[in-house]
Amino acid sequence: MSFLRHTQLMFQRSVRRALREPAWIMIGMFQPILYLLLFAPLLDNLALPGYGDTTSLNIFVPGLLVMIALFGLGFSGFGILDDLRNGVLERFHVTPANRLALLMGMILNDVILFLIQCGGLVLVATLMGFRANLAGLIVLFGLLAVLGLMVAAFSYALGLIFRDESPLAATLNTLTLPLLLLSGVLLPLSLAPDLLQTIAEFNPFLHIVEAARALIHGDMTHNSIVLAFSAVLVMLVITMQWVVSLFHRMTA
Amino acid sequence: MNIIETHKLRKVFRTKGNGASQAVEAVRSIDLVVRTGEIFGFLGPNGAGKTTTLRMLSTLIPPTDGRATIAGYDLLRQSRKVRQAIGYVSQVGGVDISATGCENLLLQGQLYGMSRHETEQRVAELLTMLDLTSFADRIARTYSGGQRRRLDLALGMIHRPRLLYLDEPTTGLDPQSRARLWDEVRSLRDEGTTVFLTTHYLEEADVLADRLAIMDHGEIVAEGTPEALKQQIAGDVITLGLDTCNGARHRAHVLLGQQSFVREIHPADGQFQLFVERGEESLLVILRLLDDAGLSVRTVALSRPTLDDVFLRKTGRSLREAAESI
Numbered sequence: 001m002s003f004l005r006h007t008q009l010m011f012q013r014s015v016r017r018a019l020r021e022p023a024w025i026m027i028g029m030f031q032p033i034l035y036l037l038l039f040a041p042l043l044d045n046l047a048l049p050g051y052g053d054t055t056s057l058n059i060f061v062p063g064l065l066v067m068i069a070l071f072g073l074g075f076s077g078f079g080i081l082d083d084l085r086n087g088v089l090e091r092f093h094v095t096p097a098n099r100l101a102l103l104m105g106m107i108l109n110d111v112i113l114f115l116i117q118c119g120g121l122v123l124v125a126t127l128m129g130f131r132a133n134l135a136g137l138i139v140l141f142g143l144l145a146v147l148g149l150m151v152a153a154f155s156y157a158l159g160l161i162f163r164d165e166s167p168l169a170a171t172l173n174t175l176t177l178p179l180l181l182l183s184g185v186l187l188p189l190s191l192a193p194d195l196l197q198t199i200a201e202f203n204p205f206l207h208i209v210e211a212a213r214a215l216i217h218g219d220m221t222h223n224s225i226v227l228a229f230s231a232v233l234v235m236l237v238i239t240m241q242w243v244v245s246l247f248h249r250m251t252a
Numbered sequence: 253m254n255i256i257e258t259h260k261l262r263k264v265f266r267t268k269g270n271g272a273s274q275a276v277e278a279v280r281s282i283d284l285v286v287r288t289g290e291i292f293g294f295l296g297p298n299g300a301g302k303t304t305t306l307r308m309l310s311t312l313i314p315p316t317d318g319r320a321t322i323a324g325y326d327l328l329r330q331s332r333k334v335r336q337a338i339g340y341v342s343q344v345g346g347v348d349i350s351a352t353g354c355e356n357l358l359l360q361g362q363l364y365g366m367s368r369h370e371t372e373q374r375v376a377e378l379l380t381m382l383d384l385t386s387f388a389d390r391i392a393r394t395y396s397g398g399q400r401r402r403l404d405l406a407l408g409m410i411h412r413p414r415l416l417y418l419d420e421p422t423t424g425l426d427p428q429s430r431a432r433l434w435d436e437v438r439s440l441r442d443e444g445t446t447v448f449l450t451t452h453y454l455e456e457a458d459v460l461a462d463r464l465a466i467m468d469h470g471e472i473v474a475e476g477t478p479e480a481l482k483q484q485i486a487g488d489v490i491t492l493g494l495d496t497c498n499g500a501r502h503r504a505h506v507l508l509g510q511q512s513f514v515r516e517i518h519p520a521d522g523q524f525q526l527f528v529e530r531g532e533e534s535l536l537v538i539l540r541l542l543d544d545a546g547l548s549v550r551t552v553a554l555s556r557p558t559l560d561d562v563f564l565r566k567t568g569r570s571l572r573e574a575a576e577s578i
Binding site: 002005006009010013016017020021082083086087088090091092093094095096097 | 310311312332333335336338340342344345346347348349350351355359360362363364365391407
């Protein structure tokens, strides 16, 4: 089926491009590990609610994985700017290839790289004492994959809208930081004033992080899990439609 | 058979100026016909609307109004089929500089639905045809302007489209590359591909196009073969220098005045300026005529009207002026 084939071709192109500039991959690999090494020791001292006698890593690492999704994939839209400027995207636009396939091929490259980063992080964390429920971990990776697709698609959409590094960076920074702070990854929200805690309830990332922690712990029936999956799937569908429609209209 | 037919095609851009939003009518309701198998030229200064028209006809931007039929398919309702039938080489090109020429071509062919094997064969053909072999395996970032342009052309042609759009194909190229590209375009036409090219170079339109349309400020101001357009405007001018003997000149004047193809005669400074139709043919007749009458011609010059003259007549500006005013 040509849709799959076109997706595969575009994926291969993105992979080739990434491999030719390994610096970015290296940075991408090391950054989350750096966060792990820097923040984990600080969290030992905080009394974190929820799971009794688990190590702080078990609380922190799931949140960190979501954080990489947000920050790593959140900025993946930069990758489309060059193609936009060089006329490459336009060239693809003129072919009869399916628009979604063209985009999926590019996005999948970012998401697969992200999942590999997550794997690396989990490995390093395990060496530091992190213990995850295996089934929960697998489901978590599924959640991360869907989340990743959504965040990357969103970032690409913004890339198609802003077309330039400065406004794109400014917008992404404005969006990602509050989302991160209000999700309880770096600091538990029990420390925040009531108002912020209420606002945070509306942040899907809060529930995704909660679901991630529950899954790591092996608590497969925690109510945040269904909530997280539903939220992410809905956002994924909306974002995909949005980015494809932007692709249609991008060459104005 | 017409490969392109447009009906009242129009494009208005809304831009946000300082505060208020402005509407710019880039293309005003044009009706265009391109015949199958011809090289059709779109000539006009920068900003005339040529590129916008081309981008509408290649499905890149939606028209504000009007419709078009490309290769038998409706532009708006059958855009997938239109895309399959056309190739488009934009002004800036679309080479992926992070990949090699071969990789670019292999991806492109397969995006058009060709199998891997078919694409490989076609790529081999194109590498030879467009002389890309020596650098096709290098990363495109290292290519010179001319090499990149040739790759652009290959990318547009890979699926053997019936209709190929070339937007300002030789801008920025050195004379040799330009001449080569012209040869390529002619070969394409000879093989049955219709080529629609836009240009702001007079010579290119004159030499290359079978038919052309001149565009200015979003409108088509003239259409036809280069010859026909030039003939419409002014005749050719033959300048003759005869022997200074008075009697000879008077006889020449009378003799020439009798010829039907001579529109006007202006004697000046021992020379005659004749406005004729079809100067290439008339010149021989005139020379023979004068020779038979025993009148000797010392010097002769033939000047032809140019497309600039056509543009000037139709718009009141010369193409060169228009180019400078942008």
